[in-house]
Amino acid sequence: MEPLRGDETTVGETTVVARGCRLDDAPVRAVLETDARPRFFWAAGTESIAARGSAATVTADGQSRFDDVRTALEALFADCSVPDDLPSAARPRAFGGFAFHNGTHEEADSPWDGFPSAAFFLPEIQVTKKDDDAWLTTVATGPEAATEAETLLEEWRDRLVADSESEPGIPPGISHRERTPTQDGWREQVAAAVASVDRGDLQKVVLAQSLSATLDTELSVPDVMARLSRTYPDCYRFMLSPDAGGTFFGATPERLVSVRGRTVRTEALAGSTGRGDTPAEDEWLAAELLDSEKDRHEQKLVADAIRDQLEPFASTVRIGDRTIRRLATVQHLRTSITAELDDDEHVLSLVEALHPTPAVGGLPPDAALRTIRETEAFDRGWYAAPIGWVDAAGNGTFAVGIRSAVATEREATLFAGAGIVADSDPDREWDEVQLKYRPILDELE
The missing domain is CATH 3.60.120.10 (Anthranilate synthase)
Structure with missing residues (x-):
């Protein structure tokens, strides 16, 4: 299928371009099982999304972290060219979240290294499945953004067509x-x-x-997410691996x-x-x-x-x-x-x-x-x-x-x-x- 194209949008020296195409299926674990970071998975109701790589990242700290993230994301999306006929479910989204407290518990040993007070990323690769429809969306930035987004689209379309969902493995077991x-x-x-x-x-x-x-x-957190999706289909299932550190996941x-x-x-x-x-x-x-x-x-x-x-x-x-x-x-x-x-x-x-x-x-x-x-x-x-x-x-x-x-x-x-x-x-x-x-x-x- 011919990819959907939009005009390039340039603000200053930054160009952000999205491309998309329909898929016959959405093997989301193929996206999550790569080594690339960040990675994100989201599933709720009849929609599931797997994303990896970052075309742009927004982080924030301090009392204004919510407002700072909102302002940065509004500017980022204003600079993003998206094909007009790309459906809303397949359009680029920024994924991320916030820490419970503003700042960390300074005296505690933390497994949260790599998780800022707020972090969002606009993924390079986004695979969306909603009801019976599936889409691949790619995003690139920089002077060659249009070419890079189309190259990513072609590479990942071929990769996903060749891939198929495998059965999740058994739980790892707990020794202590x-x-x-x-x-x-x-x-x-x-x-x-x-x-x-x-x-x-x-x-x-x-x-x-x-x-x-x-x-x-x-x-294997992707295996865990596959099992959670079967046991808790009515919950919000999520997984986030930031640029460094562990992986946060749940249902x-x-x-x-x-x-x-x-x-x-x-x-x-x-x-x-x-x-x-x-x-x-x-x-x-x-x-x-x-x-x-x-x-x-x-x-x-x-x-x-x-x-x-x-x-x-x-x-x-x-x-x-x-x-x-x-x-x-x-x-x-x-x-x-x-x-x-x-x-x-x-x-x-x-x-x-x-x-x-x-x-x-x-x-x-x-x-x-x-x-x-x-x-x-x-x-x-x-x-x-x-x-x-x-x-x-x-x-x-x-x-x-x-x-x-x-x-x-x-x-x-x-x-x-x-x-x-x-x-x-x-x-x-x-x-x-x-x-x-x-x-x-x-x-x-």
Whole structure:
């Protein structure tokens, strides 16, 4: 098929050109299994995207990191020539995310080397599959951008046609694991947090744990993503390997925000219980969760806070009914939230307003974040932070990076947390965290 072409766009000495063509299939793992960095994978609903290589990279730090990234990406997309007939699903997107905190935990040993406070890249190679359609998109920069983009398109089109998806291998196995904190340490942390709630210093705080696993064999994250996609097809599956360091990956049930035009979609996800061994037990556990005063209170705090954060942007915010969100190992309380923006807004403006929601931070926000920093003996890095994509129109979708891990070839560090409120029981919260490890742990053991 003849590639789709657009006119070159030059600003100063920078030329950014995109090319695209339709594919019969989209073997996304062929893109992810290359050694090139950065690499990114995203799957949600009927859409999956694999990307690699960087035509342009944006990083930022400091209090203005969200605004700095937005400004840089707007300028980058303004300079990008895209064929008019390339469908929206196949147009170039910038992929990336943010750290949970602005800055790192200076006293903690961190597996997050190579992950800035904010990082996005415009990929050289982007393979998109949506419903039954598949597309290859290439991007190049510089004086010879048009030629380079077309060369990349021809090379990768031939490569992908010759490739096919293989079955994922078996999990690597775990030879050693170490939890931070210990269960006794966790009891002390939860007791201190509950005392802060009782004093009125906090309404809620989300405390996290980390689990470091030494692997028996080398980890293939693309294999993990293939298995996660089968087990958690209704979750946001993501993977990011930055220019250096490990790979952050996961299967999160929680959308932070989606913006398309002036329509905003988000959700309040809080309160957890396990899955039953039988349908009857499953329904009983769900009913118990719906009737739990503690869990309903925790979930209402999240929904109300999200509404308050959206109201400066939208005069009408609609909060749906409380429902059960069932996953393979856990059930949650979920409330869908939608809004119509009063004006055009970039998705990153909404990301900045919403992060962190009380589902992963707490209330009041400043006091909760201070408690998290003072309590947790590890760096959250990109755990529980926004990860997703942005397009040239300022549309995009971001998930909350939970049910996740950061890994190198033989080491993986998993993260999971629990919301602490006045009625929290330390041992019950401990058990909840262990449930939340299962999506990733099951793919490693």
